[in-house]
Amino acid sequence: TLTRECQISNFESTLDSSDLSVVSVTANGQPARFSLGPKHSFKGTPLEITLPFDLSRGQHVIVEVTYETSPSATALQWLTPEQTAGKKHPYLFSQCQAHHCRSMIPCQDTPSIKHTYYAQVSVPKDLVAVMSAVRDGQEVDPQDSGRIIYRFRQTVPMPSYLIAIVAGALESREIGPRTRVWSEKEFVDKAAFEFSETEAMLKTAEELAGPYVWGQYDVLVLPPSFPYGGMENPCLTFATPTVLVIAHEISHSWTGNLVTNKTWEHFWLNEGHTVYLERMIGRCLESEQFRQFKAIGGWKDLQDSVNTFGANNPLTNLVPSLQDVSPDDAFSSVPYEKGFALLYYLEEQLGGPEVFMGFVKSYIQRFAYSSVTTEEWKNYLFAYFKDKVDILNKVDWNAWMFTPGMPPVKPQYDTTMADACNALSQKWLQAKDQDLNSFKRSDVKTLSSHQVIEFLSLLLQEDPLPLTHVKKMQEIYDLNAYMNAEIRFRWLRLCVRSRWEEAVPLALKMATDQGRMKFTRPLFREVFNFEKFRDEALRVFLAHRAGMHPVTSGLVSKDLKVDVSNAASQ
């Protein structure tokens, strides 16, 4: 049972729901009539509640809904003990963005509405529950001494997509004055080491963007089936084991969580500003050259998404129409990297990083605790730069925001850190078979892991390398031995594209050992496009589907054109 306090302007109220079994509804303790409307393909079912009394303007009502979630709730993945590191206890985690909260809680599931929350979660005593809120104590469940109740308080208004819950055999370590890392005990020390820079990043972000208002900043490392690299749940960032840096999630504490896109069509406001802030943190903690290098990589990720969707696909607009499109189907690097490219372009036009960061900080202060549209953002930009309106009027806003494909302007980024990657990739692209002995192990050993990623990304933008070349690359560089997920993912894609049969099982293993969609979807697609192994890609997917996250399995099904009628037989 979850109790929510909400404002209702009439004696009827409609909440979003998806696959919920509603048992009863009360209003101020009195039974209320309710009905479930027609089911939409991805929006779920409206829960219509009629209050048993008339309301006066401004009156508050406590509505209590008693319900059960479905085993197939799209927000939730229920892991068996065998699917965990410890193998002894089950594990539950949620992922609500964009519109899945309604499968966990009946609510106004839109980023345009913000609320606080208080929750009490009862779990078996071997498990620990955590939520996207500040922990507010625990006690033995008075109704069952084999269970513990954990309490949580979120006092900062936030949208429904940021409600998050995990229950599992969790442990934690303190790594800073406001930070603990949480995970199964098998990973907790590694996580504490990997995220040891969190406080330094938080302080840098505060200097750039203003005070951190959420109190605690904990990090939870999830099992590998979590579908995203990270999720910016307030007070408790979720991260997959494949993520090493959380500057992006930290930045969301301001852009996304404090200033929120009003609808998912304005998602670039969340992600473009977050990538901008993330790279400003990189600039402060590393260098301006590092920021420029990351921007070069981001441009390639954008090109990759535009290629995947097609350059005329309206979903590659910075501000797309999502009428009848599920946000999960629309998701790509576009809002992240076209959004960043626009902000960087404006930075260049308007006076450089310090000047433009001044605008971003002011935008955050102006719109904190609210939800915004692109038009509101643009109006504020024009107001802030009122002395530079002539420059802003020269920006091709229509091309940037409402036209598919790559942006109208390609920023000229500093190539100092990328030069070595460009040179090495060109050498491989131009090499004839007789040149292959000129490559040496030191070619990559002298590159940072960021540069190896960039080197492989450059090769992935070109026609496939001859099979002789990738085999030689493995012989000299031994890229099969790299466990950095960003490197391994690009390397295995490159091998499969060059039709190296031995890489197929490695690619499918990576696609199923972890479930981050950024890796799993392209790896499955790559093998599926290798005609000889199409059936193998399907076979492996079908064999693993039941244990995958529901959103991941749904999207891979679409990618591999698996008949949905098969889905029922999993």
Ligand SMILES: CC/C=C\C/C=C\C[C@@H](O)/C=C/C=C/C=C\[C@@H](O)CCCC(=O)O
């Ligand atoms: C243009 C509108 C597109 C999408 C609307 C919003 C949300 C899409 C939904 O599918 C959820 C996205 C959740 C993302 C969570 C974290 C990401 O920042 C991770 C990025 C990918 C990765 O690194 O794994």
Ligand SMILES: [Zn+2]
């Ligand atoms: Zn993000």
